[in-house]
Amino acid sequence: MLNRILVTGAAGIVGRQLRPLLAPMAKTLRLADIAEIADASANEEVVTGDLADPAPVDAMVAGCDAIVHLGGVSTEQSWAKIRPANIDGIYHLYEAARRHGNPRIVFASSNHVVGFYGQDERLDNTATPRPDGLYGVSKCFGEAMASLYHDKFGVETAIVRIGSCFPEPANRRMLSTWFSAADFAALIHRCFTVPRLGCPVIYGVSDNEPVWWDNSRTRHLGWLPKDSSEKFRAKVEAAEPMPDRNDAIARYQGGKFTTDPIFED
Numbered sequence: 065m066l067n068r069i070l071v072t073g074a075a076g077i078v079g080r081q082l083r084p085l086l087a088p089m090a091k092t093l094r095l096a097d098i099a100e101i102a103d104a105s106a107n108e109e110v111v112t113g114d115l116a117d118p119a120p121v122d123a124m125v126a127g128c129d130a131i132v133h134l135g136g137v138s139t140e141q142s143w144a145k146i147r148p149a150n151i152d153g154i155y156h157l158y159e160a161a162r163r164h165g166n167p168r169i170v171f172a173s174s175n176h177v178v179g180f181y182g183q184d185e186r187l188d189n190t191a192t193p194r195p196d197g198l199y200g201v202s203k204c205f206g207e208a209m210a211s212l213y214h215d216k217f218g219v220e221t222a223i224v225r226i227g228s229c230f231p232e233p234a235n236r237r238m239l240s241t242w243f244s245a246a247d248f249a250a251l252i253h254r255c256f257t258v259p260r261l262g263c264p265v266i267y268g269v270s271d272n273e274p275v276w277w278d279n280s281r282t283r284h285l286g287w288l289p290k291d292s293s294e295k296f297r298a299k300v301e302a303a304e305p306m307p308d309r310n311d312a313i314a315r316y317q318g319g320k321f322t323t324d325p326i327f328e329d
Contacts (some may be wrong), residue, residue: 065092066256070128070167072115072135072157075099076243076261078172078229079134083108085249086132088255094122097135105142115153118160130256131169133157138174140197142327151201158213168261169221175241175267176200177225179318181276183240187317188278189265196318198326203299207265214263222255222285224248225277226268229278235304237319240275243268244291254287261285276317 065087073079075094088091093108093129095101101110113120115135125131136149158193161167178187188315195201210221227241228234229248247270255261267277270291307314316322 066129068092068094068128069142069256070094070096070124070131072096072124073131073172074134075101076134076138078226078248081130081229081231081245082134082249082252083221086252089253090129094124094128107269114148115156116148121153121156122160122163125157125164125167128164128167130167131157131161132172132252133169134172136172137199137202140199140321140324140327142159142329143198144329146198146202149198151205154206154209154286158209158219160190161219162213162217166217166219168256169210169219170255171223171235172268173207173223173265174200174203175225175227175277176318176321177203177207179321181317181318182315183276183315183317186276186278187267189267189281196316196321197324200318200321208226211263220261220265222251222261222280223263223265224251224268225265227270227277232296235313236300236307237313239268239297240272241317242270242272242291242293242296244270244289247271247289247291250290251285251287254285258285 069090075097096111098114104110137146176196177193177200180194193204197215213219227243228238229243233239233242264282266282270289272293312323314317
């Protein structure tokens, strides 16, 4: 058991799912978000702060043994909205980690780093990024920061390219990208307990059929997903007609993100 795990973005969809699953891993979960968190339990402490501001980020990281970094903008937005948390914020986080003893980090990257690959392609963690929008570009930046701080300062990071971490898949595309919270929590546990983590890229996806991503190069971590989207297939297929094969949601791994414009404020 660790002493204290920092969870940034703890008020978000993924953070709320993970909190009860991470609780057994540490004496204290430090929950950080720009939004208010009013339901903290006995082993949770809450800090409020903006990732774009280095001072509160430094305070978030101080005294933590490990970090689950979920914070930031998680949808396609204008650059002005993406940059503060996803660009400046990731720099502030890694600088704080460097100053406070190099805690291990699980960085929530995204499948949108490789969103312009086709759904008929199978990718491993050596695939060249092909981001499908500015959000995906910001996650490419985060992955590069993780690599830099590992090579230069020894900060170990698991770069997790999350597919779709929701209680259940909402559409046909998510039947391939769904990532259960239980599988994510099990991955986090392995990342914080293996003797040597390094800086691997891991696709955050459950044992779905079909799946577009190959994690065979990271099997040394000892993690294999146990959940599958198949139990939701009938429900999803009944609710959503089969899209045209030339539609972005059926053609590209990033789905509709590939058709979003460059948003302006």
